[in-house]
Amino acid sequence: MLELYHFNGATCGLKARLSLAEKGVDYIERAVDREFLRTPEYRAIHPSGVVPALVHNGNIVLESSVVINYVDDAFDGKSLKPDSPIGIARAWWWMKKADEHLPMIAILTYTISMRPKLLREKSREELKVYIDGIADPVNRERRREILTNGLESAAFPQALLSMHELLAQMENSLTEASWLAGDKYSLADIAMTPLIERLMELNMAELFEYNRPNLVKWWKHIQARASYRICSLENPNPEKQQHLTAGTEAWPLIRSIVKK
Ligand SMILES: N[C@@H](CCC(=O)N[C@@H](CS)C(=O)NCC(=O)O)C(=O)O
Known part of the structure; x- marks a missing residue:
């Protein structure tokens, strides 16, 4: 299972979503509001209470640049890295x-x-x-x-x-x-x-x-x-x-x- 926590209007959330769209990967979109970022439930996923957070088969991936690199490595589809x-x-x-x-x-x-x-x-x-x-x-x-x-x-x-x-x-x-x-x-x-x-x-x-x-x-x-x-x-x-x-x-x- 692949889940992405983000909110519309979050610049770093958009980075993660663009990488998933470019790879053509299906995921469960957890579009949350800012209040949810402060809950113990979300802080257990992302201690800093920010988006994005990607959860893949129970593994949590944080930090937008790490997330987009992970998406590129973990899924089939065209590579999002240069060739050299x-x-x-x-x-x-x-x-x-x-x-x-x-x-x-x-x-x-x-x-x-x-x-x-x-x-x-x-x-x-x-x-x-x-x-x-x-x-x-x-x-x-x-x-x-x-x-x-x-x-x-x-x-x-x-x-x-x-x-x-x-x-x-x-x-x-x-x-x-x-x-x-x-x-x-x-x-x-x-x-x-x-x-x-x-x-x-x-x-x-x-x-x-x-x-x-x-x-x-x-x-x-x-x-x-x-x-x-x-x-x-x-x-x-x-x-x-x-x-x-x-x-x-x-x-x-x-x-x-x-x-x-
Ligand atoms: N370095 C982090 C920054 C994450 C971050 O600051 N996210 C912002 C949105 S771009 C956020 O969630 N802000 C919470 C808020 O506005 O309350 C990353 O690249 O993932």
Whole structure:
């Protein structure tokens, strides 16, 4: 039995789902809500209380890059790794980059879109319970700081500039080949897809598209794939409109920080 715990709108959950769709693997989708991530039942599966968690015949596989690599190794179907050792090394480089930048995209999402929603919907006491309930101490204190300082948070421009630099690296790589790790779609492209999708959801198309024709072409090719249609277009993030509205409001500040 193969089960995937995720929620629609989770960037790392989308990574796992894309890999399963690309391999054509059937699985039981456990689409949960954020509250469930805090229950003892889920913490027994994932002690950090985050998604994705893949459970295969009782074996638990955690961490999105580990999950997508496992999916590729464990199931038949076309390989999602490049054909040469150097290509595989390049794919791992991008997977590492995606892992390093996932907290950056979380900071942007949280500061721009989730914080205003939480402040609107939760009382001071509820907010404290929410923050105190975040399992990972680094993430917990970062979110507490962002909740207090919002767009003034020191983490915000750092995350933005770090994503901006990553876009430049992607454009550079895509001038040499049509996919990130070479001429074949691979785990590298899967790993980066949700990060780019989130920038688009946060209304950062201008930041993304500016002077980056190869990245624009790559993104069109990603969106045209059946895996993306199934996992994202047919199962859209319920917070998409919220992200877009909040991103539009934050755009003047974002633009001034990246100073194109
Ligand atoms: N490094 C982990 C990060 C997992 C993570 O942070 N997941 C987010 C969604 S992308 C989550 O579950 N957040 C819980 C929440 O928003 O409450 C991975 O790549 O699997």
